[in-house]
Structures are given as structure tokens and as C-alpha cells.
Amino acid sequence: MTTRYYFILAFVLALFWFLLSGHTSILLLTLGLASIILVTWLVSRMDRNDNAPIRMLFSIEFLSYLAWLVWQVLLTNIDVARRIWKTSLPIKPTCRKIKVSVKNPLIKTIYANSITLTPGTVTTEVGEDYFIVHALNVEGLDELEEGEMERRLIRLEEKQ
Template sequence: MRYTFCLFAVLAFIWLTNSGLYTPLLLCFGLISVVFVILIARRMKVVDGESLPLELWATLPGYYLWLWRKIIASNLEVAACVWGGLFSRRETISPCSERIPTRLKSDLGKVLYANSITLTPGTVAIDVDKDSVLVHALTRSGLNELKQGDMEKQILALTEQHAVAGTTGQKNEC
């Protein structure tokens, strides 16, 4: 029920910010469409902790802030690769790929990890397995940096504290 209510709040917020017209008729239409979407989502059984990770609301923004610093740094690296290769006529990139083992157990953690890897330019997560991620990187140093496991530690700290509650308590509450 909690998830349904949160979905309602999010959808209503999106409707209100997008419409800009607040006459009673249009608000009614908005209510009807929001309720319709919630009914469809409940029928599809996607209203649960996976689509709305409410447990992370306090820690996720901090993680994304950390991730942003990473993204900017790796963006500058890739830009240096592009321009360096353009001007100096020597090979600046060394594409390589490797399977990186991961300690993340929960699905949410793995999705977050693969998403973060893909979001930072220079590394792309190609395949996610039970205990490893196949990563393609633009340079060898980018791959080595990922292998040190800084990002994984962050996500582990993020998802570990509610992992027990997440696996047992979420499925039946819808």
C-alpha cells in the first residue's frame, strides 16, 4: 500500500508540473489517468521495492552526488583521449574487456552497479552474471580503476543495510 501511495504522489506531481492548467475539469482528468496508470501498474505487479526503492531515499542522493564527480572526471579523460588522438596521430585508446567479479548479492545492487558503470563514460557494462560483470573499457587504466572496487564498496554500503528486509518483506506488500 505504501508503494501505491508513493506512486500516486509521483504521478500526480508529474501531471501537475506538466499540465500548468488548473481548472477542475483538467484536474479530474488528471486524477482519472493517474488512477488508471496505477491500476495497470498493479496488474503488471511492478509496484514493489524494485521499481520504487523507498529504503534508499536518504542515501541514494548522496551516492549520485559521488557518482557525478566520477562521471565528470571520466568525461574529461575520454575527451582527452579523443582530442589527443586527433592532434597527435598516435593511438591514445586501448580498448579491452574483462569479467569483473562482484560481491553484490541483491538484484537492486547489481542493477545499480551495472548502471553506474555504464553511466561513467569509458566503461560499459555489457553482461551481468550471478557473480560477475562483463565490462568493456576504453583504456586499461579505466578498467584497473574499476577493479579496485571503489564504486562497488559504495553500493555495498548502500544496499547492505536493508538487504535482509528487502528480500523478505517486499514481495507480498504491493
């Protein structure tokens, strides 16, 4: 890994920290800087140890996937709220085994977590080539089986 990568990582962490905290006191800025230096140092040690650095976090494809995921979370949030408020809309909890063709462990973890982040669905088990997913309704599982989320993640897997 190049030193440039770690400077970019530190800058992104600093920006993220500042956006979340918004504090400008010297003490908190110093503590934030110390935590950013610690995290960057730990990441560099892990990269040297496992020889498998992850550069995906700075790719356009990953940012595009995150934007799409935020949109999906918003849409499913609205759907879940509608099902709660309108008693005519069905809530029929169900579990199903979903076939997964993603092989990369990191991408598979992102996939399982993306399902869980989406309101109304939870990944309850991760197998070699499947997930067991619990959903508030069958439509949520049908949408997962259509595979749009998986297709987007497979593109990430190919780019990594």
C-alpha cells in the same frame, strides 16, 4: 505497503514529470496526472503480487549514491573528451572480467547499469559473481576493480 508510500511515489513522479516537461496546459497536465495514477497503480499491484516492495528509491543512501554517480559521470566524461581531443592520451579498448560480490539482483542491476552509464565503459555480460566490462582504456577497468562503486552499492544492499 502503506498508502503513504504510494502518495509519496505519486508526488515524486509528478514533480519529476513537471520538471522534465514544464507544460501547464490543461490537456498535458491531465495526461500527466493520468500517467502518474497508472504508474502508481501498477506499482501497487506489483508490490502485492511479488511481496517484495522496493523502498530504496526514497532513501538518503540512494540519493547520495545517485549524486556520487552523477559526479563520476561528469569526471569520466571530461576524461573521454580529453582522450578524444589530445592524441597523446591513449585509447586502448580492452575487456576484463570484474569480480562482483553484490548478491541482490536489483543492486547488481544498478551496478551494471552504473558502469554502462559512466562514459568509456560498458557492461557486456553479467554473471553470477562477475561482470565482463569493455573500457576505452585500462585505467577505467583498474578504477572499477578498486571497488568504490561496489562499496557504495553494498552499503545500499545492507540498508535495503
